[in-house]
Amino acid sequence: MPVSHGEWLRVAFTAFLTFLLQRLWSRLKKRTKGIADQEQWDTKVDLDNLQACLLTSVNLEKCGRIEKRTIMTKKISDVFSNEYVRNLVLEAAAKTTHENPFVCSYLRREDRWNVLVTAQNHISSVFGPYHLFSNQVSFYESCWYVFALVGVRSRGAGRFFITPQHPVSGAKEKPDVGVLRIRLVMIEEQELRKICSGEISESQDMFSERHRFRWHLMQSFADLFEKQLTRVTGDVNSFDVRTQSWGNNLCGTFKKQQAEGKPVEELQPEEEELPSGLDCFLRIHVPVPLLKDSKNGPGPQDVVLYE
Numbered sequence: 245m246p247v248s249h250g251e252w253l254r255v256a257f258t259a260f261l262t263f264l265l266q267r268l269w270s271r272l273k274k275r276t277k278g279i280a281d282q283e284q285w286d287t288k289v290d291l292d293n294l295q296a297c298l299l300t301s302v303n304l305e306k307c308g309r310i311e312k313r314t315i316m317t318k319k320i321s322d323v324f325s326n327e328y329v330r331n332l333v334l335e336a337a338a339k340t341t342h343e344n345p346f347v348c349s350y351l352r353r354e355d356r357w358n359v360l361v362t363a364q365n366h367i368s369s370v371f372g373p374y375h376l377f378s379n380q381v382s383f384y385e386s387c388w389y390v391f392a393l394v395g396v397r398s399r400g401a402g403r404f405f406i407t408p409q410h411p412v413s414g415a416k417e418k419p420d421v422g423v424l425r426i427r428l429v430m431i432e433e434q435e436l437r438k439i440c441s442g443e444i445s446e447s448q449d450m451f452s453e454r455h456r457f458r459w460h461l462m463q464s465f466a467d468l469f470e471k472q473l474t475r476v477t478g479d480v481n482s483f484d485v486r487t488q489s490w491g492n493n494l495c496g497t498f499k500k501q502q503a504e505g506k507p508v509e510e511l512q513p514e515e516e517e518l519p520s521g522l523d524c525f526l527r528i529h530v531p532v533p534l535l536k537d538s539k540n541g542p543g544p545q546d547v548v549l550y551e
Contacts, residue, residue: 310458337395378531398422
């Protein structure tokens with residue numbers, strides 16, 4: 245049966261209206277996203293990306309600086325592809341404070357391990373070639389680093405263009421604050437041990453308030469490290485944080501110390517309230533390649549890529 249002219253007009257009008265509504269909806273979403281992006285830019289909030297960085301006190305004594313070096317930056321959706329886990333991390337990061345900046349401290353104990361291991365897999369891939377080199381004849385130095393997820397922004401003046409006379413934000417009514425993002429902070433384990441023992445201490449003349457903030461973060465990390473190490477080893481009397489081994493534990497254990505005469509299988513995980521100061525970090529091994537073996541003469545020949 246032939247379609248009437250009026251029916252064609254009705255179908256055409258419906259199709260045009262649908263197309264128009266789709267265009268309006270698309271433009272509305274684009275505009276809303278643009279407003280949200282501008283608001284995040286103005287307030288210096290970037291929760292879409294995760295930054296892995298190294299903190300080191302190598303220049304603390306000499307010039308009062310805590311150096312921060314970016315190792316990698318990835319979309320947080322690439323690191324935590326599971327939306328449920330990603331939301332857990334974002335919700336925990338929103339609860340962090342200057343006194344307790346560690347994201348995993350606000351996660352349930354059963355979630356911390358998987359979150360940290362997921363982050364570890366990504367940061368370990370950065371050092372993937374080092375593991376290949378160390379598996380061959382190459383000479384390398386075995387280094388251990390400790391990392392944790394941190395969710396607070398850096399504060400305090402200290403950023404400038406080229407010279408200190410040209411600060412990034414010099415207005416008193418607009419304090420200099422860093423971008424709020426989730427960071428994967430790495431610190432060499434030996435540095436943490438020296439901070440715990442007092443061998444490395446705060447400089448009397450810090451380079452700027454921003455470096456003082458980083459030092460506070462390293463101190464908080466060291467306190468967390470010492471607390472975990474003490475808990476795992478359980479040997480308080482002969483405890484020396486500078487040399488104490490982790491034993492068979494790469495980082496920690498959920499089990500209590502075995503009570504005398506009590507089977508291990510009867511021990512139950514400790515209950516804890518959030519925020520927690522336990523099981524908030526992991527250790528990662530990095531074999532750093534050396535140009536030569538200082539003891540046995542020159543190192544291996546250069547790799548020939550093309551002949």
